[in-house]
Structure formats: structure tokens, C-alpha cells
Amino acid sequence: MTRKNKIAVAVMIAIGVAIFLWEMRNVDVHAAWHTLLTLRLQWLAVAFLVILLSYVIEALVVQIFVAHEGEHLTFKSAMRVPLIEQLFNAITPFSTGGQPAQLVALMQSGVEGGRASSVLLMKFIVYQFMVLINFVFTLFIGLKHLAAQFGPLAWLIVFGFTIHLLVIAGLLLIMYQYRFTKRLVAFGIRLLRPFVSAGRRAAWQATMDAKIDTFYAESVHLKQEKTKVIRAALLTFVQLLLYYSVPYFVLLSFGVPHVNLVHVMVLHVMIVMIISLFPIPGGAGGAEYSFKALFATFMGPAQLVLAMLLWRFITYYLGMVCGIVALAVVPDRLESTKPQKS
Template identity: 70%
Template sequence: MSKRNKLAVLIMVLIGVSIFAFEMRDLNIHQVWRTLMGLRLRWVAVALLVMLATWVIETLVVQIFVQHDGERLPFKAALRVPLVEQLFNAITPFASGGQPAQLVALMQSGVEAGRASSVLLMKFIVYQFMVLINFVLTLIVGFQQIAGRFQALAWLIVFGFLIHITVITGLLLVMYQYKFTKKLVNWALHFLGLFMSPKRLAMWKQRMDLKIDTFYAESLHLKREKKRVVKAAALTMLQLLLYYSVPYFVLLSFGVQHVDLIEVMVLHVMIVMIVSLFPIPGGTGGAEYSFKTLFGAYVASAPRLLLAMLLWRFLTYYLGMICGIFALGVTPNKMAAAPLDPRELLARQHDKD
């Protein structure tokens, strides 16, 4: 782990500590301590297991996409990929470091660079589509309630939804309207050329053409691998549903009983939408504010709300950073080769004789 990344981790931890210290400034320490002593550890354990299960499921998705012609990625090496992703998503703006970190992790496990890029691109496409489905269902089920109670946050949610729609629309255009997409991008770059140098414009054009060509090639591969995509999509949907349920078990651990699982999941999806808009790594600040605002209606006690926010943030953010740091220090297993067919073994033995 580079000095720059260590510094980024330290800065994010210090910011997080500062936020919670600021939130506790007006609270009675004795009340906070009594609330903490009343914590129901069995629900904390459930929340922890649910969070760990999301990484295990993502590991299975990685294995599904890497598996090819009998070759497979060992579970230990595959688990390292989402954990490293968690770390670099947490310390980079807009989680931009997650993809490159996963690429390096796969290459360290013996996956060829081009194939690793292909795996991550397919994983990204499936993930984005499943996220969109969850967002649409969430808006249908709970947006009217949010808009009525939290008008300011409702606009942020709509904006976040539009960004995801734009991403998905771009992916679909490349997959099904390849030539039109290239023309559209060239028109946009031509307009941007009015504000940048010819050299920079040429560099941007080359980069965009490469990304579009690569994505289109992988989209063709996706269409041929329908069974694998369906399996990965089902697992990714399960992963997201588990992740969105974490605050429910956090609230139960603090004795908040009058909550509905679906309502809590809807609110958590809304928080994820809002956090995705913040350029600060991990959406720090925006995540805490959103949790406090949306779940404040369910938790009347200020100490309980603060500690619930702290536990939720630890499980969904800081725990991933910690596990990612340990994953970086683990030497990954290499790709396991396909077992030889018995007839091929006999043929080789015959050649030796």
C-alpha cells in the first residue's frame, strides 16, 4: 500500500472521527454510555454476517465471470477482489479507485490483463443494471413518502437517479447502437473542442473510441454468455438486497422495534443514491447527514440515533477499509488450471512411451 493511499485512509478516518465528535457535542455522555450498554449483540452479529455475506456473494460473481474453459479462480483469491475494491472505493472520489484496484488484484492471481478487464466490465454492467432495478422499485414504493417529508433530500434523490439512468442509457446505446453512439460522442467532442486544444481533443477522442470499442466487444461477449450473466445478475440482486437490509438489523440492535424491513431498505437505497452524488470519498458527511435525517423519524433518542449511525457507518464503510487493508497483505492464490481429460492423460503417457 503506497504512502499516498495510507494518507488517504488516515484522512478519511480522521474526518469520520471529527464528524462523530461534532455530533456528540451536545449529548449527555452518561446517556450515550447507557444506550451502548443496552446494545443487543445478537442483532449486531446478524448485521455483521449480512455485510460479510454481501462480499461472499460478490466473490461468487467474480468466480463465475473468471471461470473459462475449466480454469477457475480459487475462493480465497476471488474474495480478495471485492475486499480490495472496498478499500479503494472508500478512499477515492466517486469510488473511482475500485475498478483499477480489482484489475491489479485479478492480475496478481494470474488472470491475464485483457481477460481481467473483460471480467470487471461484465461485472460492472450487471451491477449497474441491478442497481437501477432496485432504484426504480424504490422510487415506486417509497419516493412519495420521502418527497412529502424531506423535500430537499427528494431533489438529491431524483438527481442521483437521473445520473444512474444516464449511465445505463449510455451502456445500452453502446450495446445496441454502436455506430450511433460513436457519432454522438464525436459530436460532443467536437463541441468540447471549442474549449480545449487540438492535442487534448485528439487524446480525448482516442481514449473515448478505445473505451467504446472495448465495451462493445464485451457486450457481444455478454450476449453469448446468457446463462452466466443471469446467474451473476441473480447473485448481484441478492447481494444488494442484503446490503440494503443492514440498517434494519442495526436499528433492532438498539431496541428500535417499530420498523418495517421494506421501509428501512427503501430509505437505505435513498441514502446510497444521495451518497453517490458527493465527490468526497465514501460520501463522508453526506452519508451521515442522510442517515440522521431519514432515520431520525424512527429513533426518538438522540444518543441511540447517533450510535446507530456510527454502527451502520462502521459496518458499511470502515469495516470494508479494514478488511481491504488486510487483503492487500495476503498473497493471492493463482488461477487453477483445468483438470486434464483422462483420454488426454493416456495420450500424453503414450507419447512418452
């Protein structure tokens, strides 16, 4: 890790500690201690197992997309990719550091740069589609639970959903209306003429054209790799369901009665939508506020703050810790069963 990354990790940990201390200011310490002593550790262990299993499934998706003409990535090397992604997503605004970090991790394993970029782009496309499907699926089956619970947070959820929908719409436009998309982007850049210099507009146009060309080429590849895409999509769907179920097991560890898995998963999906809107790495502040607002009806103040801390550690800080460990692991090189040319 660079010195800058180490500072970013330290800052995010400090922010997390500060938020927890602030939330604990009005909580009875004795009640909190008693709550910790009565935790049902078996359910907490399940919560940890579920999040780790979600990382394993993402590693399998990486293996699926890397496998090509007798070449494959070992599980050890594939596992580094989602863990390193977790670390760099956690310390960069809007999780922008995850993609470049994954690219480096794949190249360290011997995957050629262009091919590694292709793998990550296919993985990104599948992930975005599955996020949208999960959102619609959980919202549809859990709609009856949501009537009056969200309040002002509903607007943030709608905004987050709209952004994801626009991303998917953009991906579909490039995949199926390639030339129209390029004309649409060019028209949008021309509208900036009164505000942006000609040189900068030309640079933006060239950059966007290159990105659209790259994505279109990968979309053609995706259409030719239907079996891979279907397998990766199913695994990603399961991965997301596991991730969304983490708060359910955290609530069970606190002995919350009559907790409904679907209801809790729907709430967690909404929290994730809200977090995606915050530019601060990890959605710090927004994540904790959303959790408290949406799960306040499940438990008392002491339990709520402790549940928020455990949920945040499992879904955010654990990924950072695992990512740091993964950085220290030397990856295996890409393996090949292709016959060597004489």
C-alpha cells in the same frame, strides 16, 4: 499499500472521528452510555453477518465471470477482489480506485490482464443494471412511505438517480447502437471546439473511441454468455438487497419498535444515491447527514448518533479493515482442469 494510500486511510479515519465528535457535541454522554449498555447485540451481529455475506456473494460473481474453459479462481482469491475493492473505493473520490485495484488483485491471481479487464467490465455492467433495478423496485414497493419524508434531499435523490439512469442509457446505446453512439460522442466533442484545442479534442476522441470499442466487444461477449450473466445478475441483486438491509438490523439492535424492513431499505437506497454525488471519498459528511435526516424520526438524539456510527462502521470502515487484511493475503493462482498439451 503505498505511502499515499496509507495517508488516505488515515485521513478518512480522522474525518470519521471528527464527524462523530461533532455529532456528539450536544448528546448527553450518560444517555449515550446507557444506550450502548442496552444494545441488543444479537441484531448487531446479524448486521455484521449481512454485510460480510454481501462480500461473499460478490466473490461468487467474480468466480462466475473468471471461470472459462476449465480454469477457475479459488474462493480465497476471489474473496480478495471485493474486499480490496471496498478499501480503494473508500479512499478515492467517486470510488474511482476500486476498478484498478480489482484489476491488480485478479492479475496477482494469475488472470491475464486483458481477461481480467473483461471480467471487471462485465461485472460493472451487471452491477449498474442491478443498482437501477433495485432502486426502481424498492421505490415502487416503498413509495407510500416516502410522501413527505425527504424534503430538500429529494432533489439530491432525483439527481443521483438521473446520473445512474444516464450511465445505463449510455451502456445500452453502446450495446445496441454502437455506430450511433460513436457519432454522438464525436458530435459532443466537436461542440467543444471554441473551448478546447484541436490536439486535446483529438486525444479525447481517440480515448473515447477506444473505450467504446472495448465496451462494445465486451457487450457482444455478454450476449454470448447469457447463463453466466443471469446467474451473476441474480446474485448481485441479492447482494444489493443484503447491503440495503444493514440499517434495519442496526435499528433492531437499538430496540426501535415497529420498524419496517421495506421502509428502511428504501431509505438506505436513497442514502446510497445521495452519497454517490459527493466527490469526497466515501461521501464523508454527506453520508452521515443523510442518515440523520432520514432516520431522525426513528429514535432520540443519543440513539441516532450511535446508530449512525455503527451503520457507518459496518458499511464503510469495516470494508476498509477487511481490504487491508486482504492485501496482506497471498492469493492462490488460477487453477485449471484443462488437459495439458503434450
